Amino acid sequence: xxxxxxxxxxDSTSYVDRFPLPGxxxxxxxxxxxxxxxGTNQAVAxxxxxxxxxxxxxxxxxxxxxxxxxxxxxxGLDVASIAAVPDAPTGVAQITVxxxxxxxxVITAGxxxxxxxxxxxxxxxxxxxxxxxxxxxxxxxxxxxxLAAACARFGTRFVLNLAPPIxxxxxxxxxxxxxxxxxxxxxxxxxxxxxAGSADDWWGAAEAAVGRVARSVVVTLGAEGAVGxxxxxxxxxxxxxxxxxxxxxxxxxxxxxxxxxxxxGAELDEAxxxxxxxxGLAVQRRGTTxxxxxxxxxxxxxxx
Ligand code: ADP
Numbered sequence: 001x002x003x004x005x006x007x008x009x010x011d012s013t014s015y016v017d018r019f020p021l022p023g024x025x026x027x028x029x030x031x032x033x034x035x036x037x038x039g040t041n042q043a044v045a046x047x048x049x050x051x052x053x054x055x056x057x058x059x060x061x062x063x064x065x066x067x068x069x070x071x072x073x074x075x076g077l078d079v080a081s082i083a084a085v086p087d088a089p090t091g092v093a094q095i096t097v098x099x100x101x102x103x104x105x106v107i108t109a110g111x112x113x114x115x116x117x118x119x120x121x122x123x124x125x126x127x128x129x130x131x132x133x134x135x136x137x138x139x140x141x142x143x144x145x146x147l148a149a150a151c152a153r154f155g156t157r158f159v160l161n162l163a164p165p166i167x168x169x170x171x172x173x174x175x176x177x178x179x180x181x182x183x184x185x186x187x188x189x190x191x192x193x194x195x196a197g198s199a200d201d202w203w204g205a206a207e208a209a210v211g212r213v214a215r216s217v218v219v220t221l222g223a224e225g226a227v228g229x230x231x232x233x234x235x236x237x238x239x240x241x242x243x244x245x246x247x248x249x250x251x252x253x254x255x256x257x258x259x260x261x262x263x264x265g266a267e268l269d270e271a272x273x274x275x276x277x278x279x280g281l282a283v284q285r286r287g288t289t290x291x292x293x294x295x296x297x298x299x300x301x302x303x304x
Contacts, residue, residue, distance in 0.1 A: 001052040002263045003130040005120070005147055006039010007112045007138035008057040008082070009091035010064040011288070017099050035071040035289050036093055037112070038136040038163060041249050044075050045256025046134070049278065050295035051263050054130075056081045056123060058114040064090035065111070075289060081126075085114045115139050117146035128154040131263040134255070136161045137185075141168050148172035157262065161255045162189065178228065178268065179214035180255050186219050203227040203236045216268055220254055220279075222247075228272045235269035240280040240301070249288030254279040257298060277301035 015030040035044075043055040055077060059065030061084040068090060072079050089110040097103045120127070120143060127133055127150045135147055137160075144160065145168065151158035152175050161180040162168065165188035173179060173189060181191065183202070191209045193201030199221055206217045207229040216230035225239035257278035261271035281293035281301055293301070 001054065001130050001132075002043075002046050002259050003123070003126050003133045004039050004043040004046065004053060004055045004057075004259075005115060005123075005133065005135040005139055005143065006043055006055060006057055007037035007091060007109075007115070007136065008035075008040045008055075008059055008068055009037035009093045009107065009112070010034070010068055011036035011093045011095055013095040013097060015097050019096060019098055019104060033067070034287065035068055036249075037091055038138050038161065038252050039134075040068075040072070041252035041288055042134060042136065042161065042256035042259065043077060044072075044289040045253045045278065045282075045292045046260040046263075047075065047077050047256075048292045048294055049257040049260035049274070049298060051260035053260075054078055054081050054126060056115075056119070056126070058082070058111040059084050060088050060090040060111045061086055062090055064092065071289070081123075085111045088113065109138075112138065113140070115143050117142050119143070120146040120150055124150060124154070127151060127156055130156050132157040132159060132259055134159045134161070134259045136255075137164045137166045137168075141166050145169050145172040148175040151175060159255075159259050159262070161251075163251065165189070173214050176214040176216070178216035178218045178230065178258075179209075180218045180220070180258065182220045182222070182251060189213055191217065191219070199224045199227060199236060199238070203229075203234070207234055218258065218268070218272060218275075220251055225276050226254070226272055226279075228268050230268045233268045235272045237273050237276040239276055240304070242280050242284050244283040246286045246291065247283045249291060250279045250282050252288070253282035253292050256292070260295075273302055274298055
């Protein structure tokens with residue numbers, strides 16, 4: 001099973017012709033409310049990919065929290081490990097998207113701040129029983145570090161998606177199997193390609209980071225696909241050429257699928273191939289959690 005320690009937000013998106021100036025009030029051309037937060041997105045993707053998933057998350061005692069729990073239940077996720085905290089709002093991302101597709105985002109962590117190192121200790125039994133623990137840069141760094149230590153102690157595989165890039169101890173990074181990063185996040189931890197940064201250059205950078213930065217490393221390259229390396233394993237997987245209509249949440253879909261396949265016993269190279277297939281499917285559909293493919297669709301795409 002996969003235990004996700006993850007952020008949960010409700011995304012409120014206003015569509016506008018242009019961004020408002022300071023002090024200005026504008027009418028939107030449309031509005032949408034959707035489940036978000038990287039941890040939540042990745043938990044949904046892992047569940048869609050066939051894993052038994054436990055999402056450890058925190059919401060506020062408010063209508064947004066109720067909405068989030070109802071959405072997770074609609075996706076079929078176990079919500080038993082999501083508690084409401086009394087003194088903070090459910091995490092929120094206030095997003096505006098202009099006519100050209102550019103966005104601005106303001107995030108309020110709210111109840112996500114309750115993902116404390118103490119909560120990791122409370123969850124030791126779950127961590128010990130899991131095949132894999134997955135977390136992200138939206139979780140406080142001391143909590144990530146405690147998770148890494150708990151996984152090392154219990155022999156549970158630890159996967160960190162360092163998005164957004166935050167300061168995490170070298171010791172915690174060293175436990176990651178794999179560390180999952182995009183190009184920008186890779187550079188933040190000293191993983192950088194030689195040369196111009198072609199997919200081949202990044203492949204070499206991932207190989208060179210094995211044992212130096214993390215136990216294993218996966219770098220996502222957008223429309224170029226992804227590369228990965230572990231001791232004795234090395235993989236470069238080109239993305240399928242598809243009509244991308246919405247790349248929001250593609251990275252989270254990739255990571256959730258990667259974690260699900262690893263938890264199911266796949267080697268890193270097979271898991272990266274599955275994740276690239278899942279990412280290619282997700283970008284062809286609008287939305288974030290609603291854009292994630294099922295296990296059957298992913299297996300089918302891996303054969304194509
Ligand atoms: P992030 O959004 O976190 O920076 P990426 O842009 O690297 O992540 O995308 C994550 C994964 O999603 C990629 O590795 C790839 O598999 C898939 N993906 C993203 N954009 C496209 C695209 N235009 N076509 C096909 N696959 C894509």
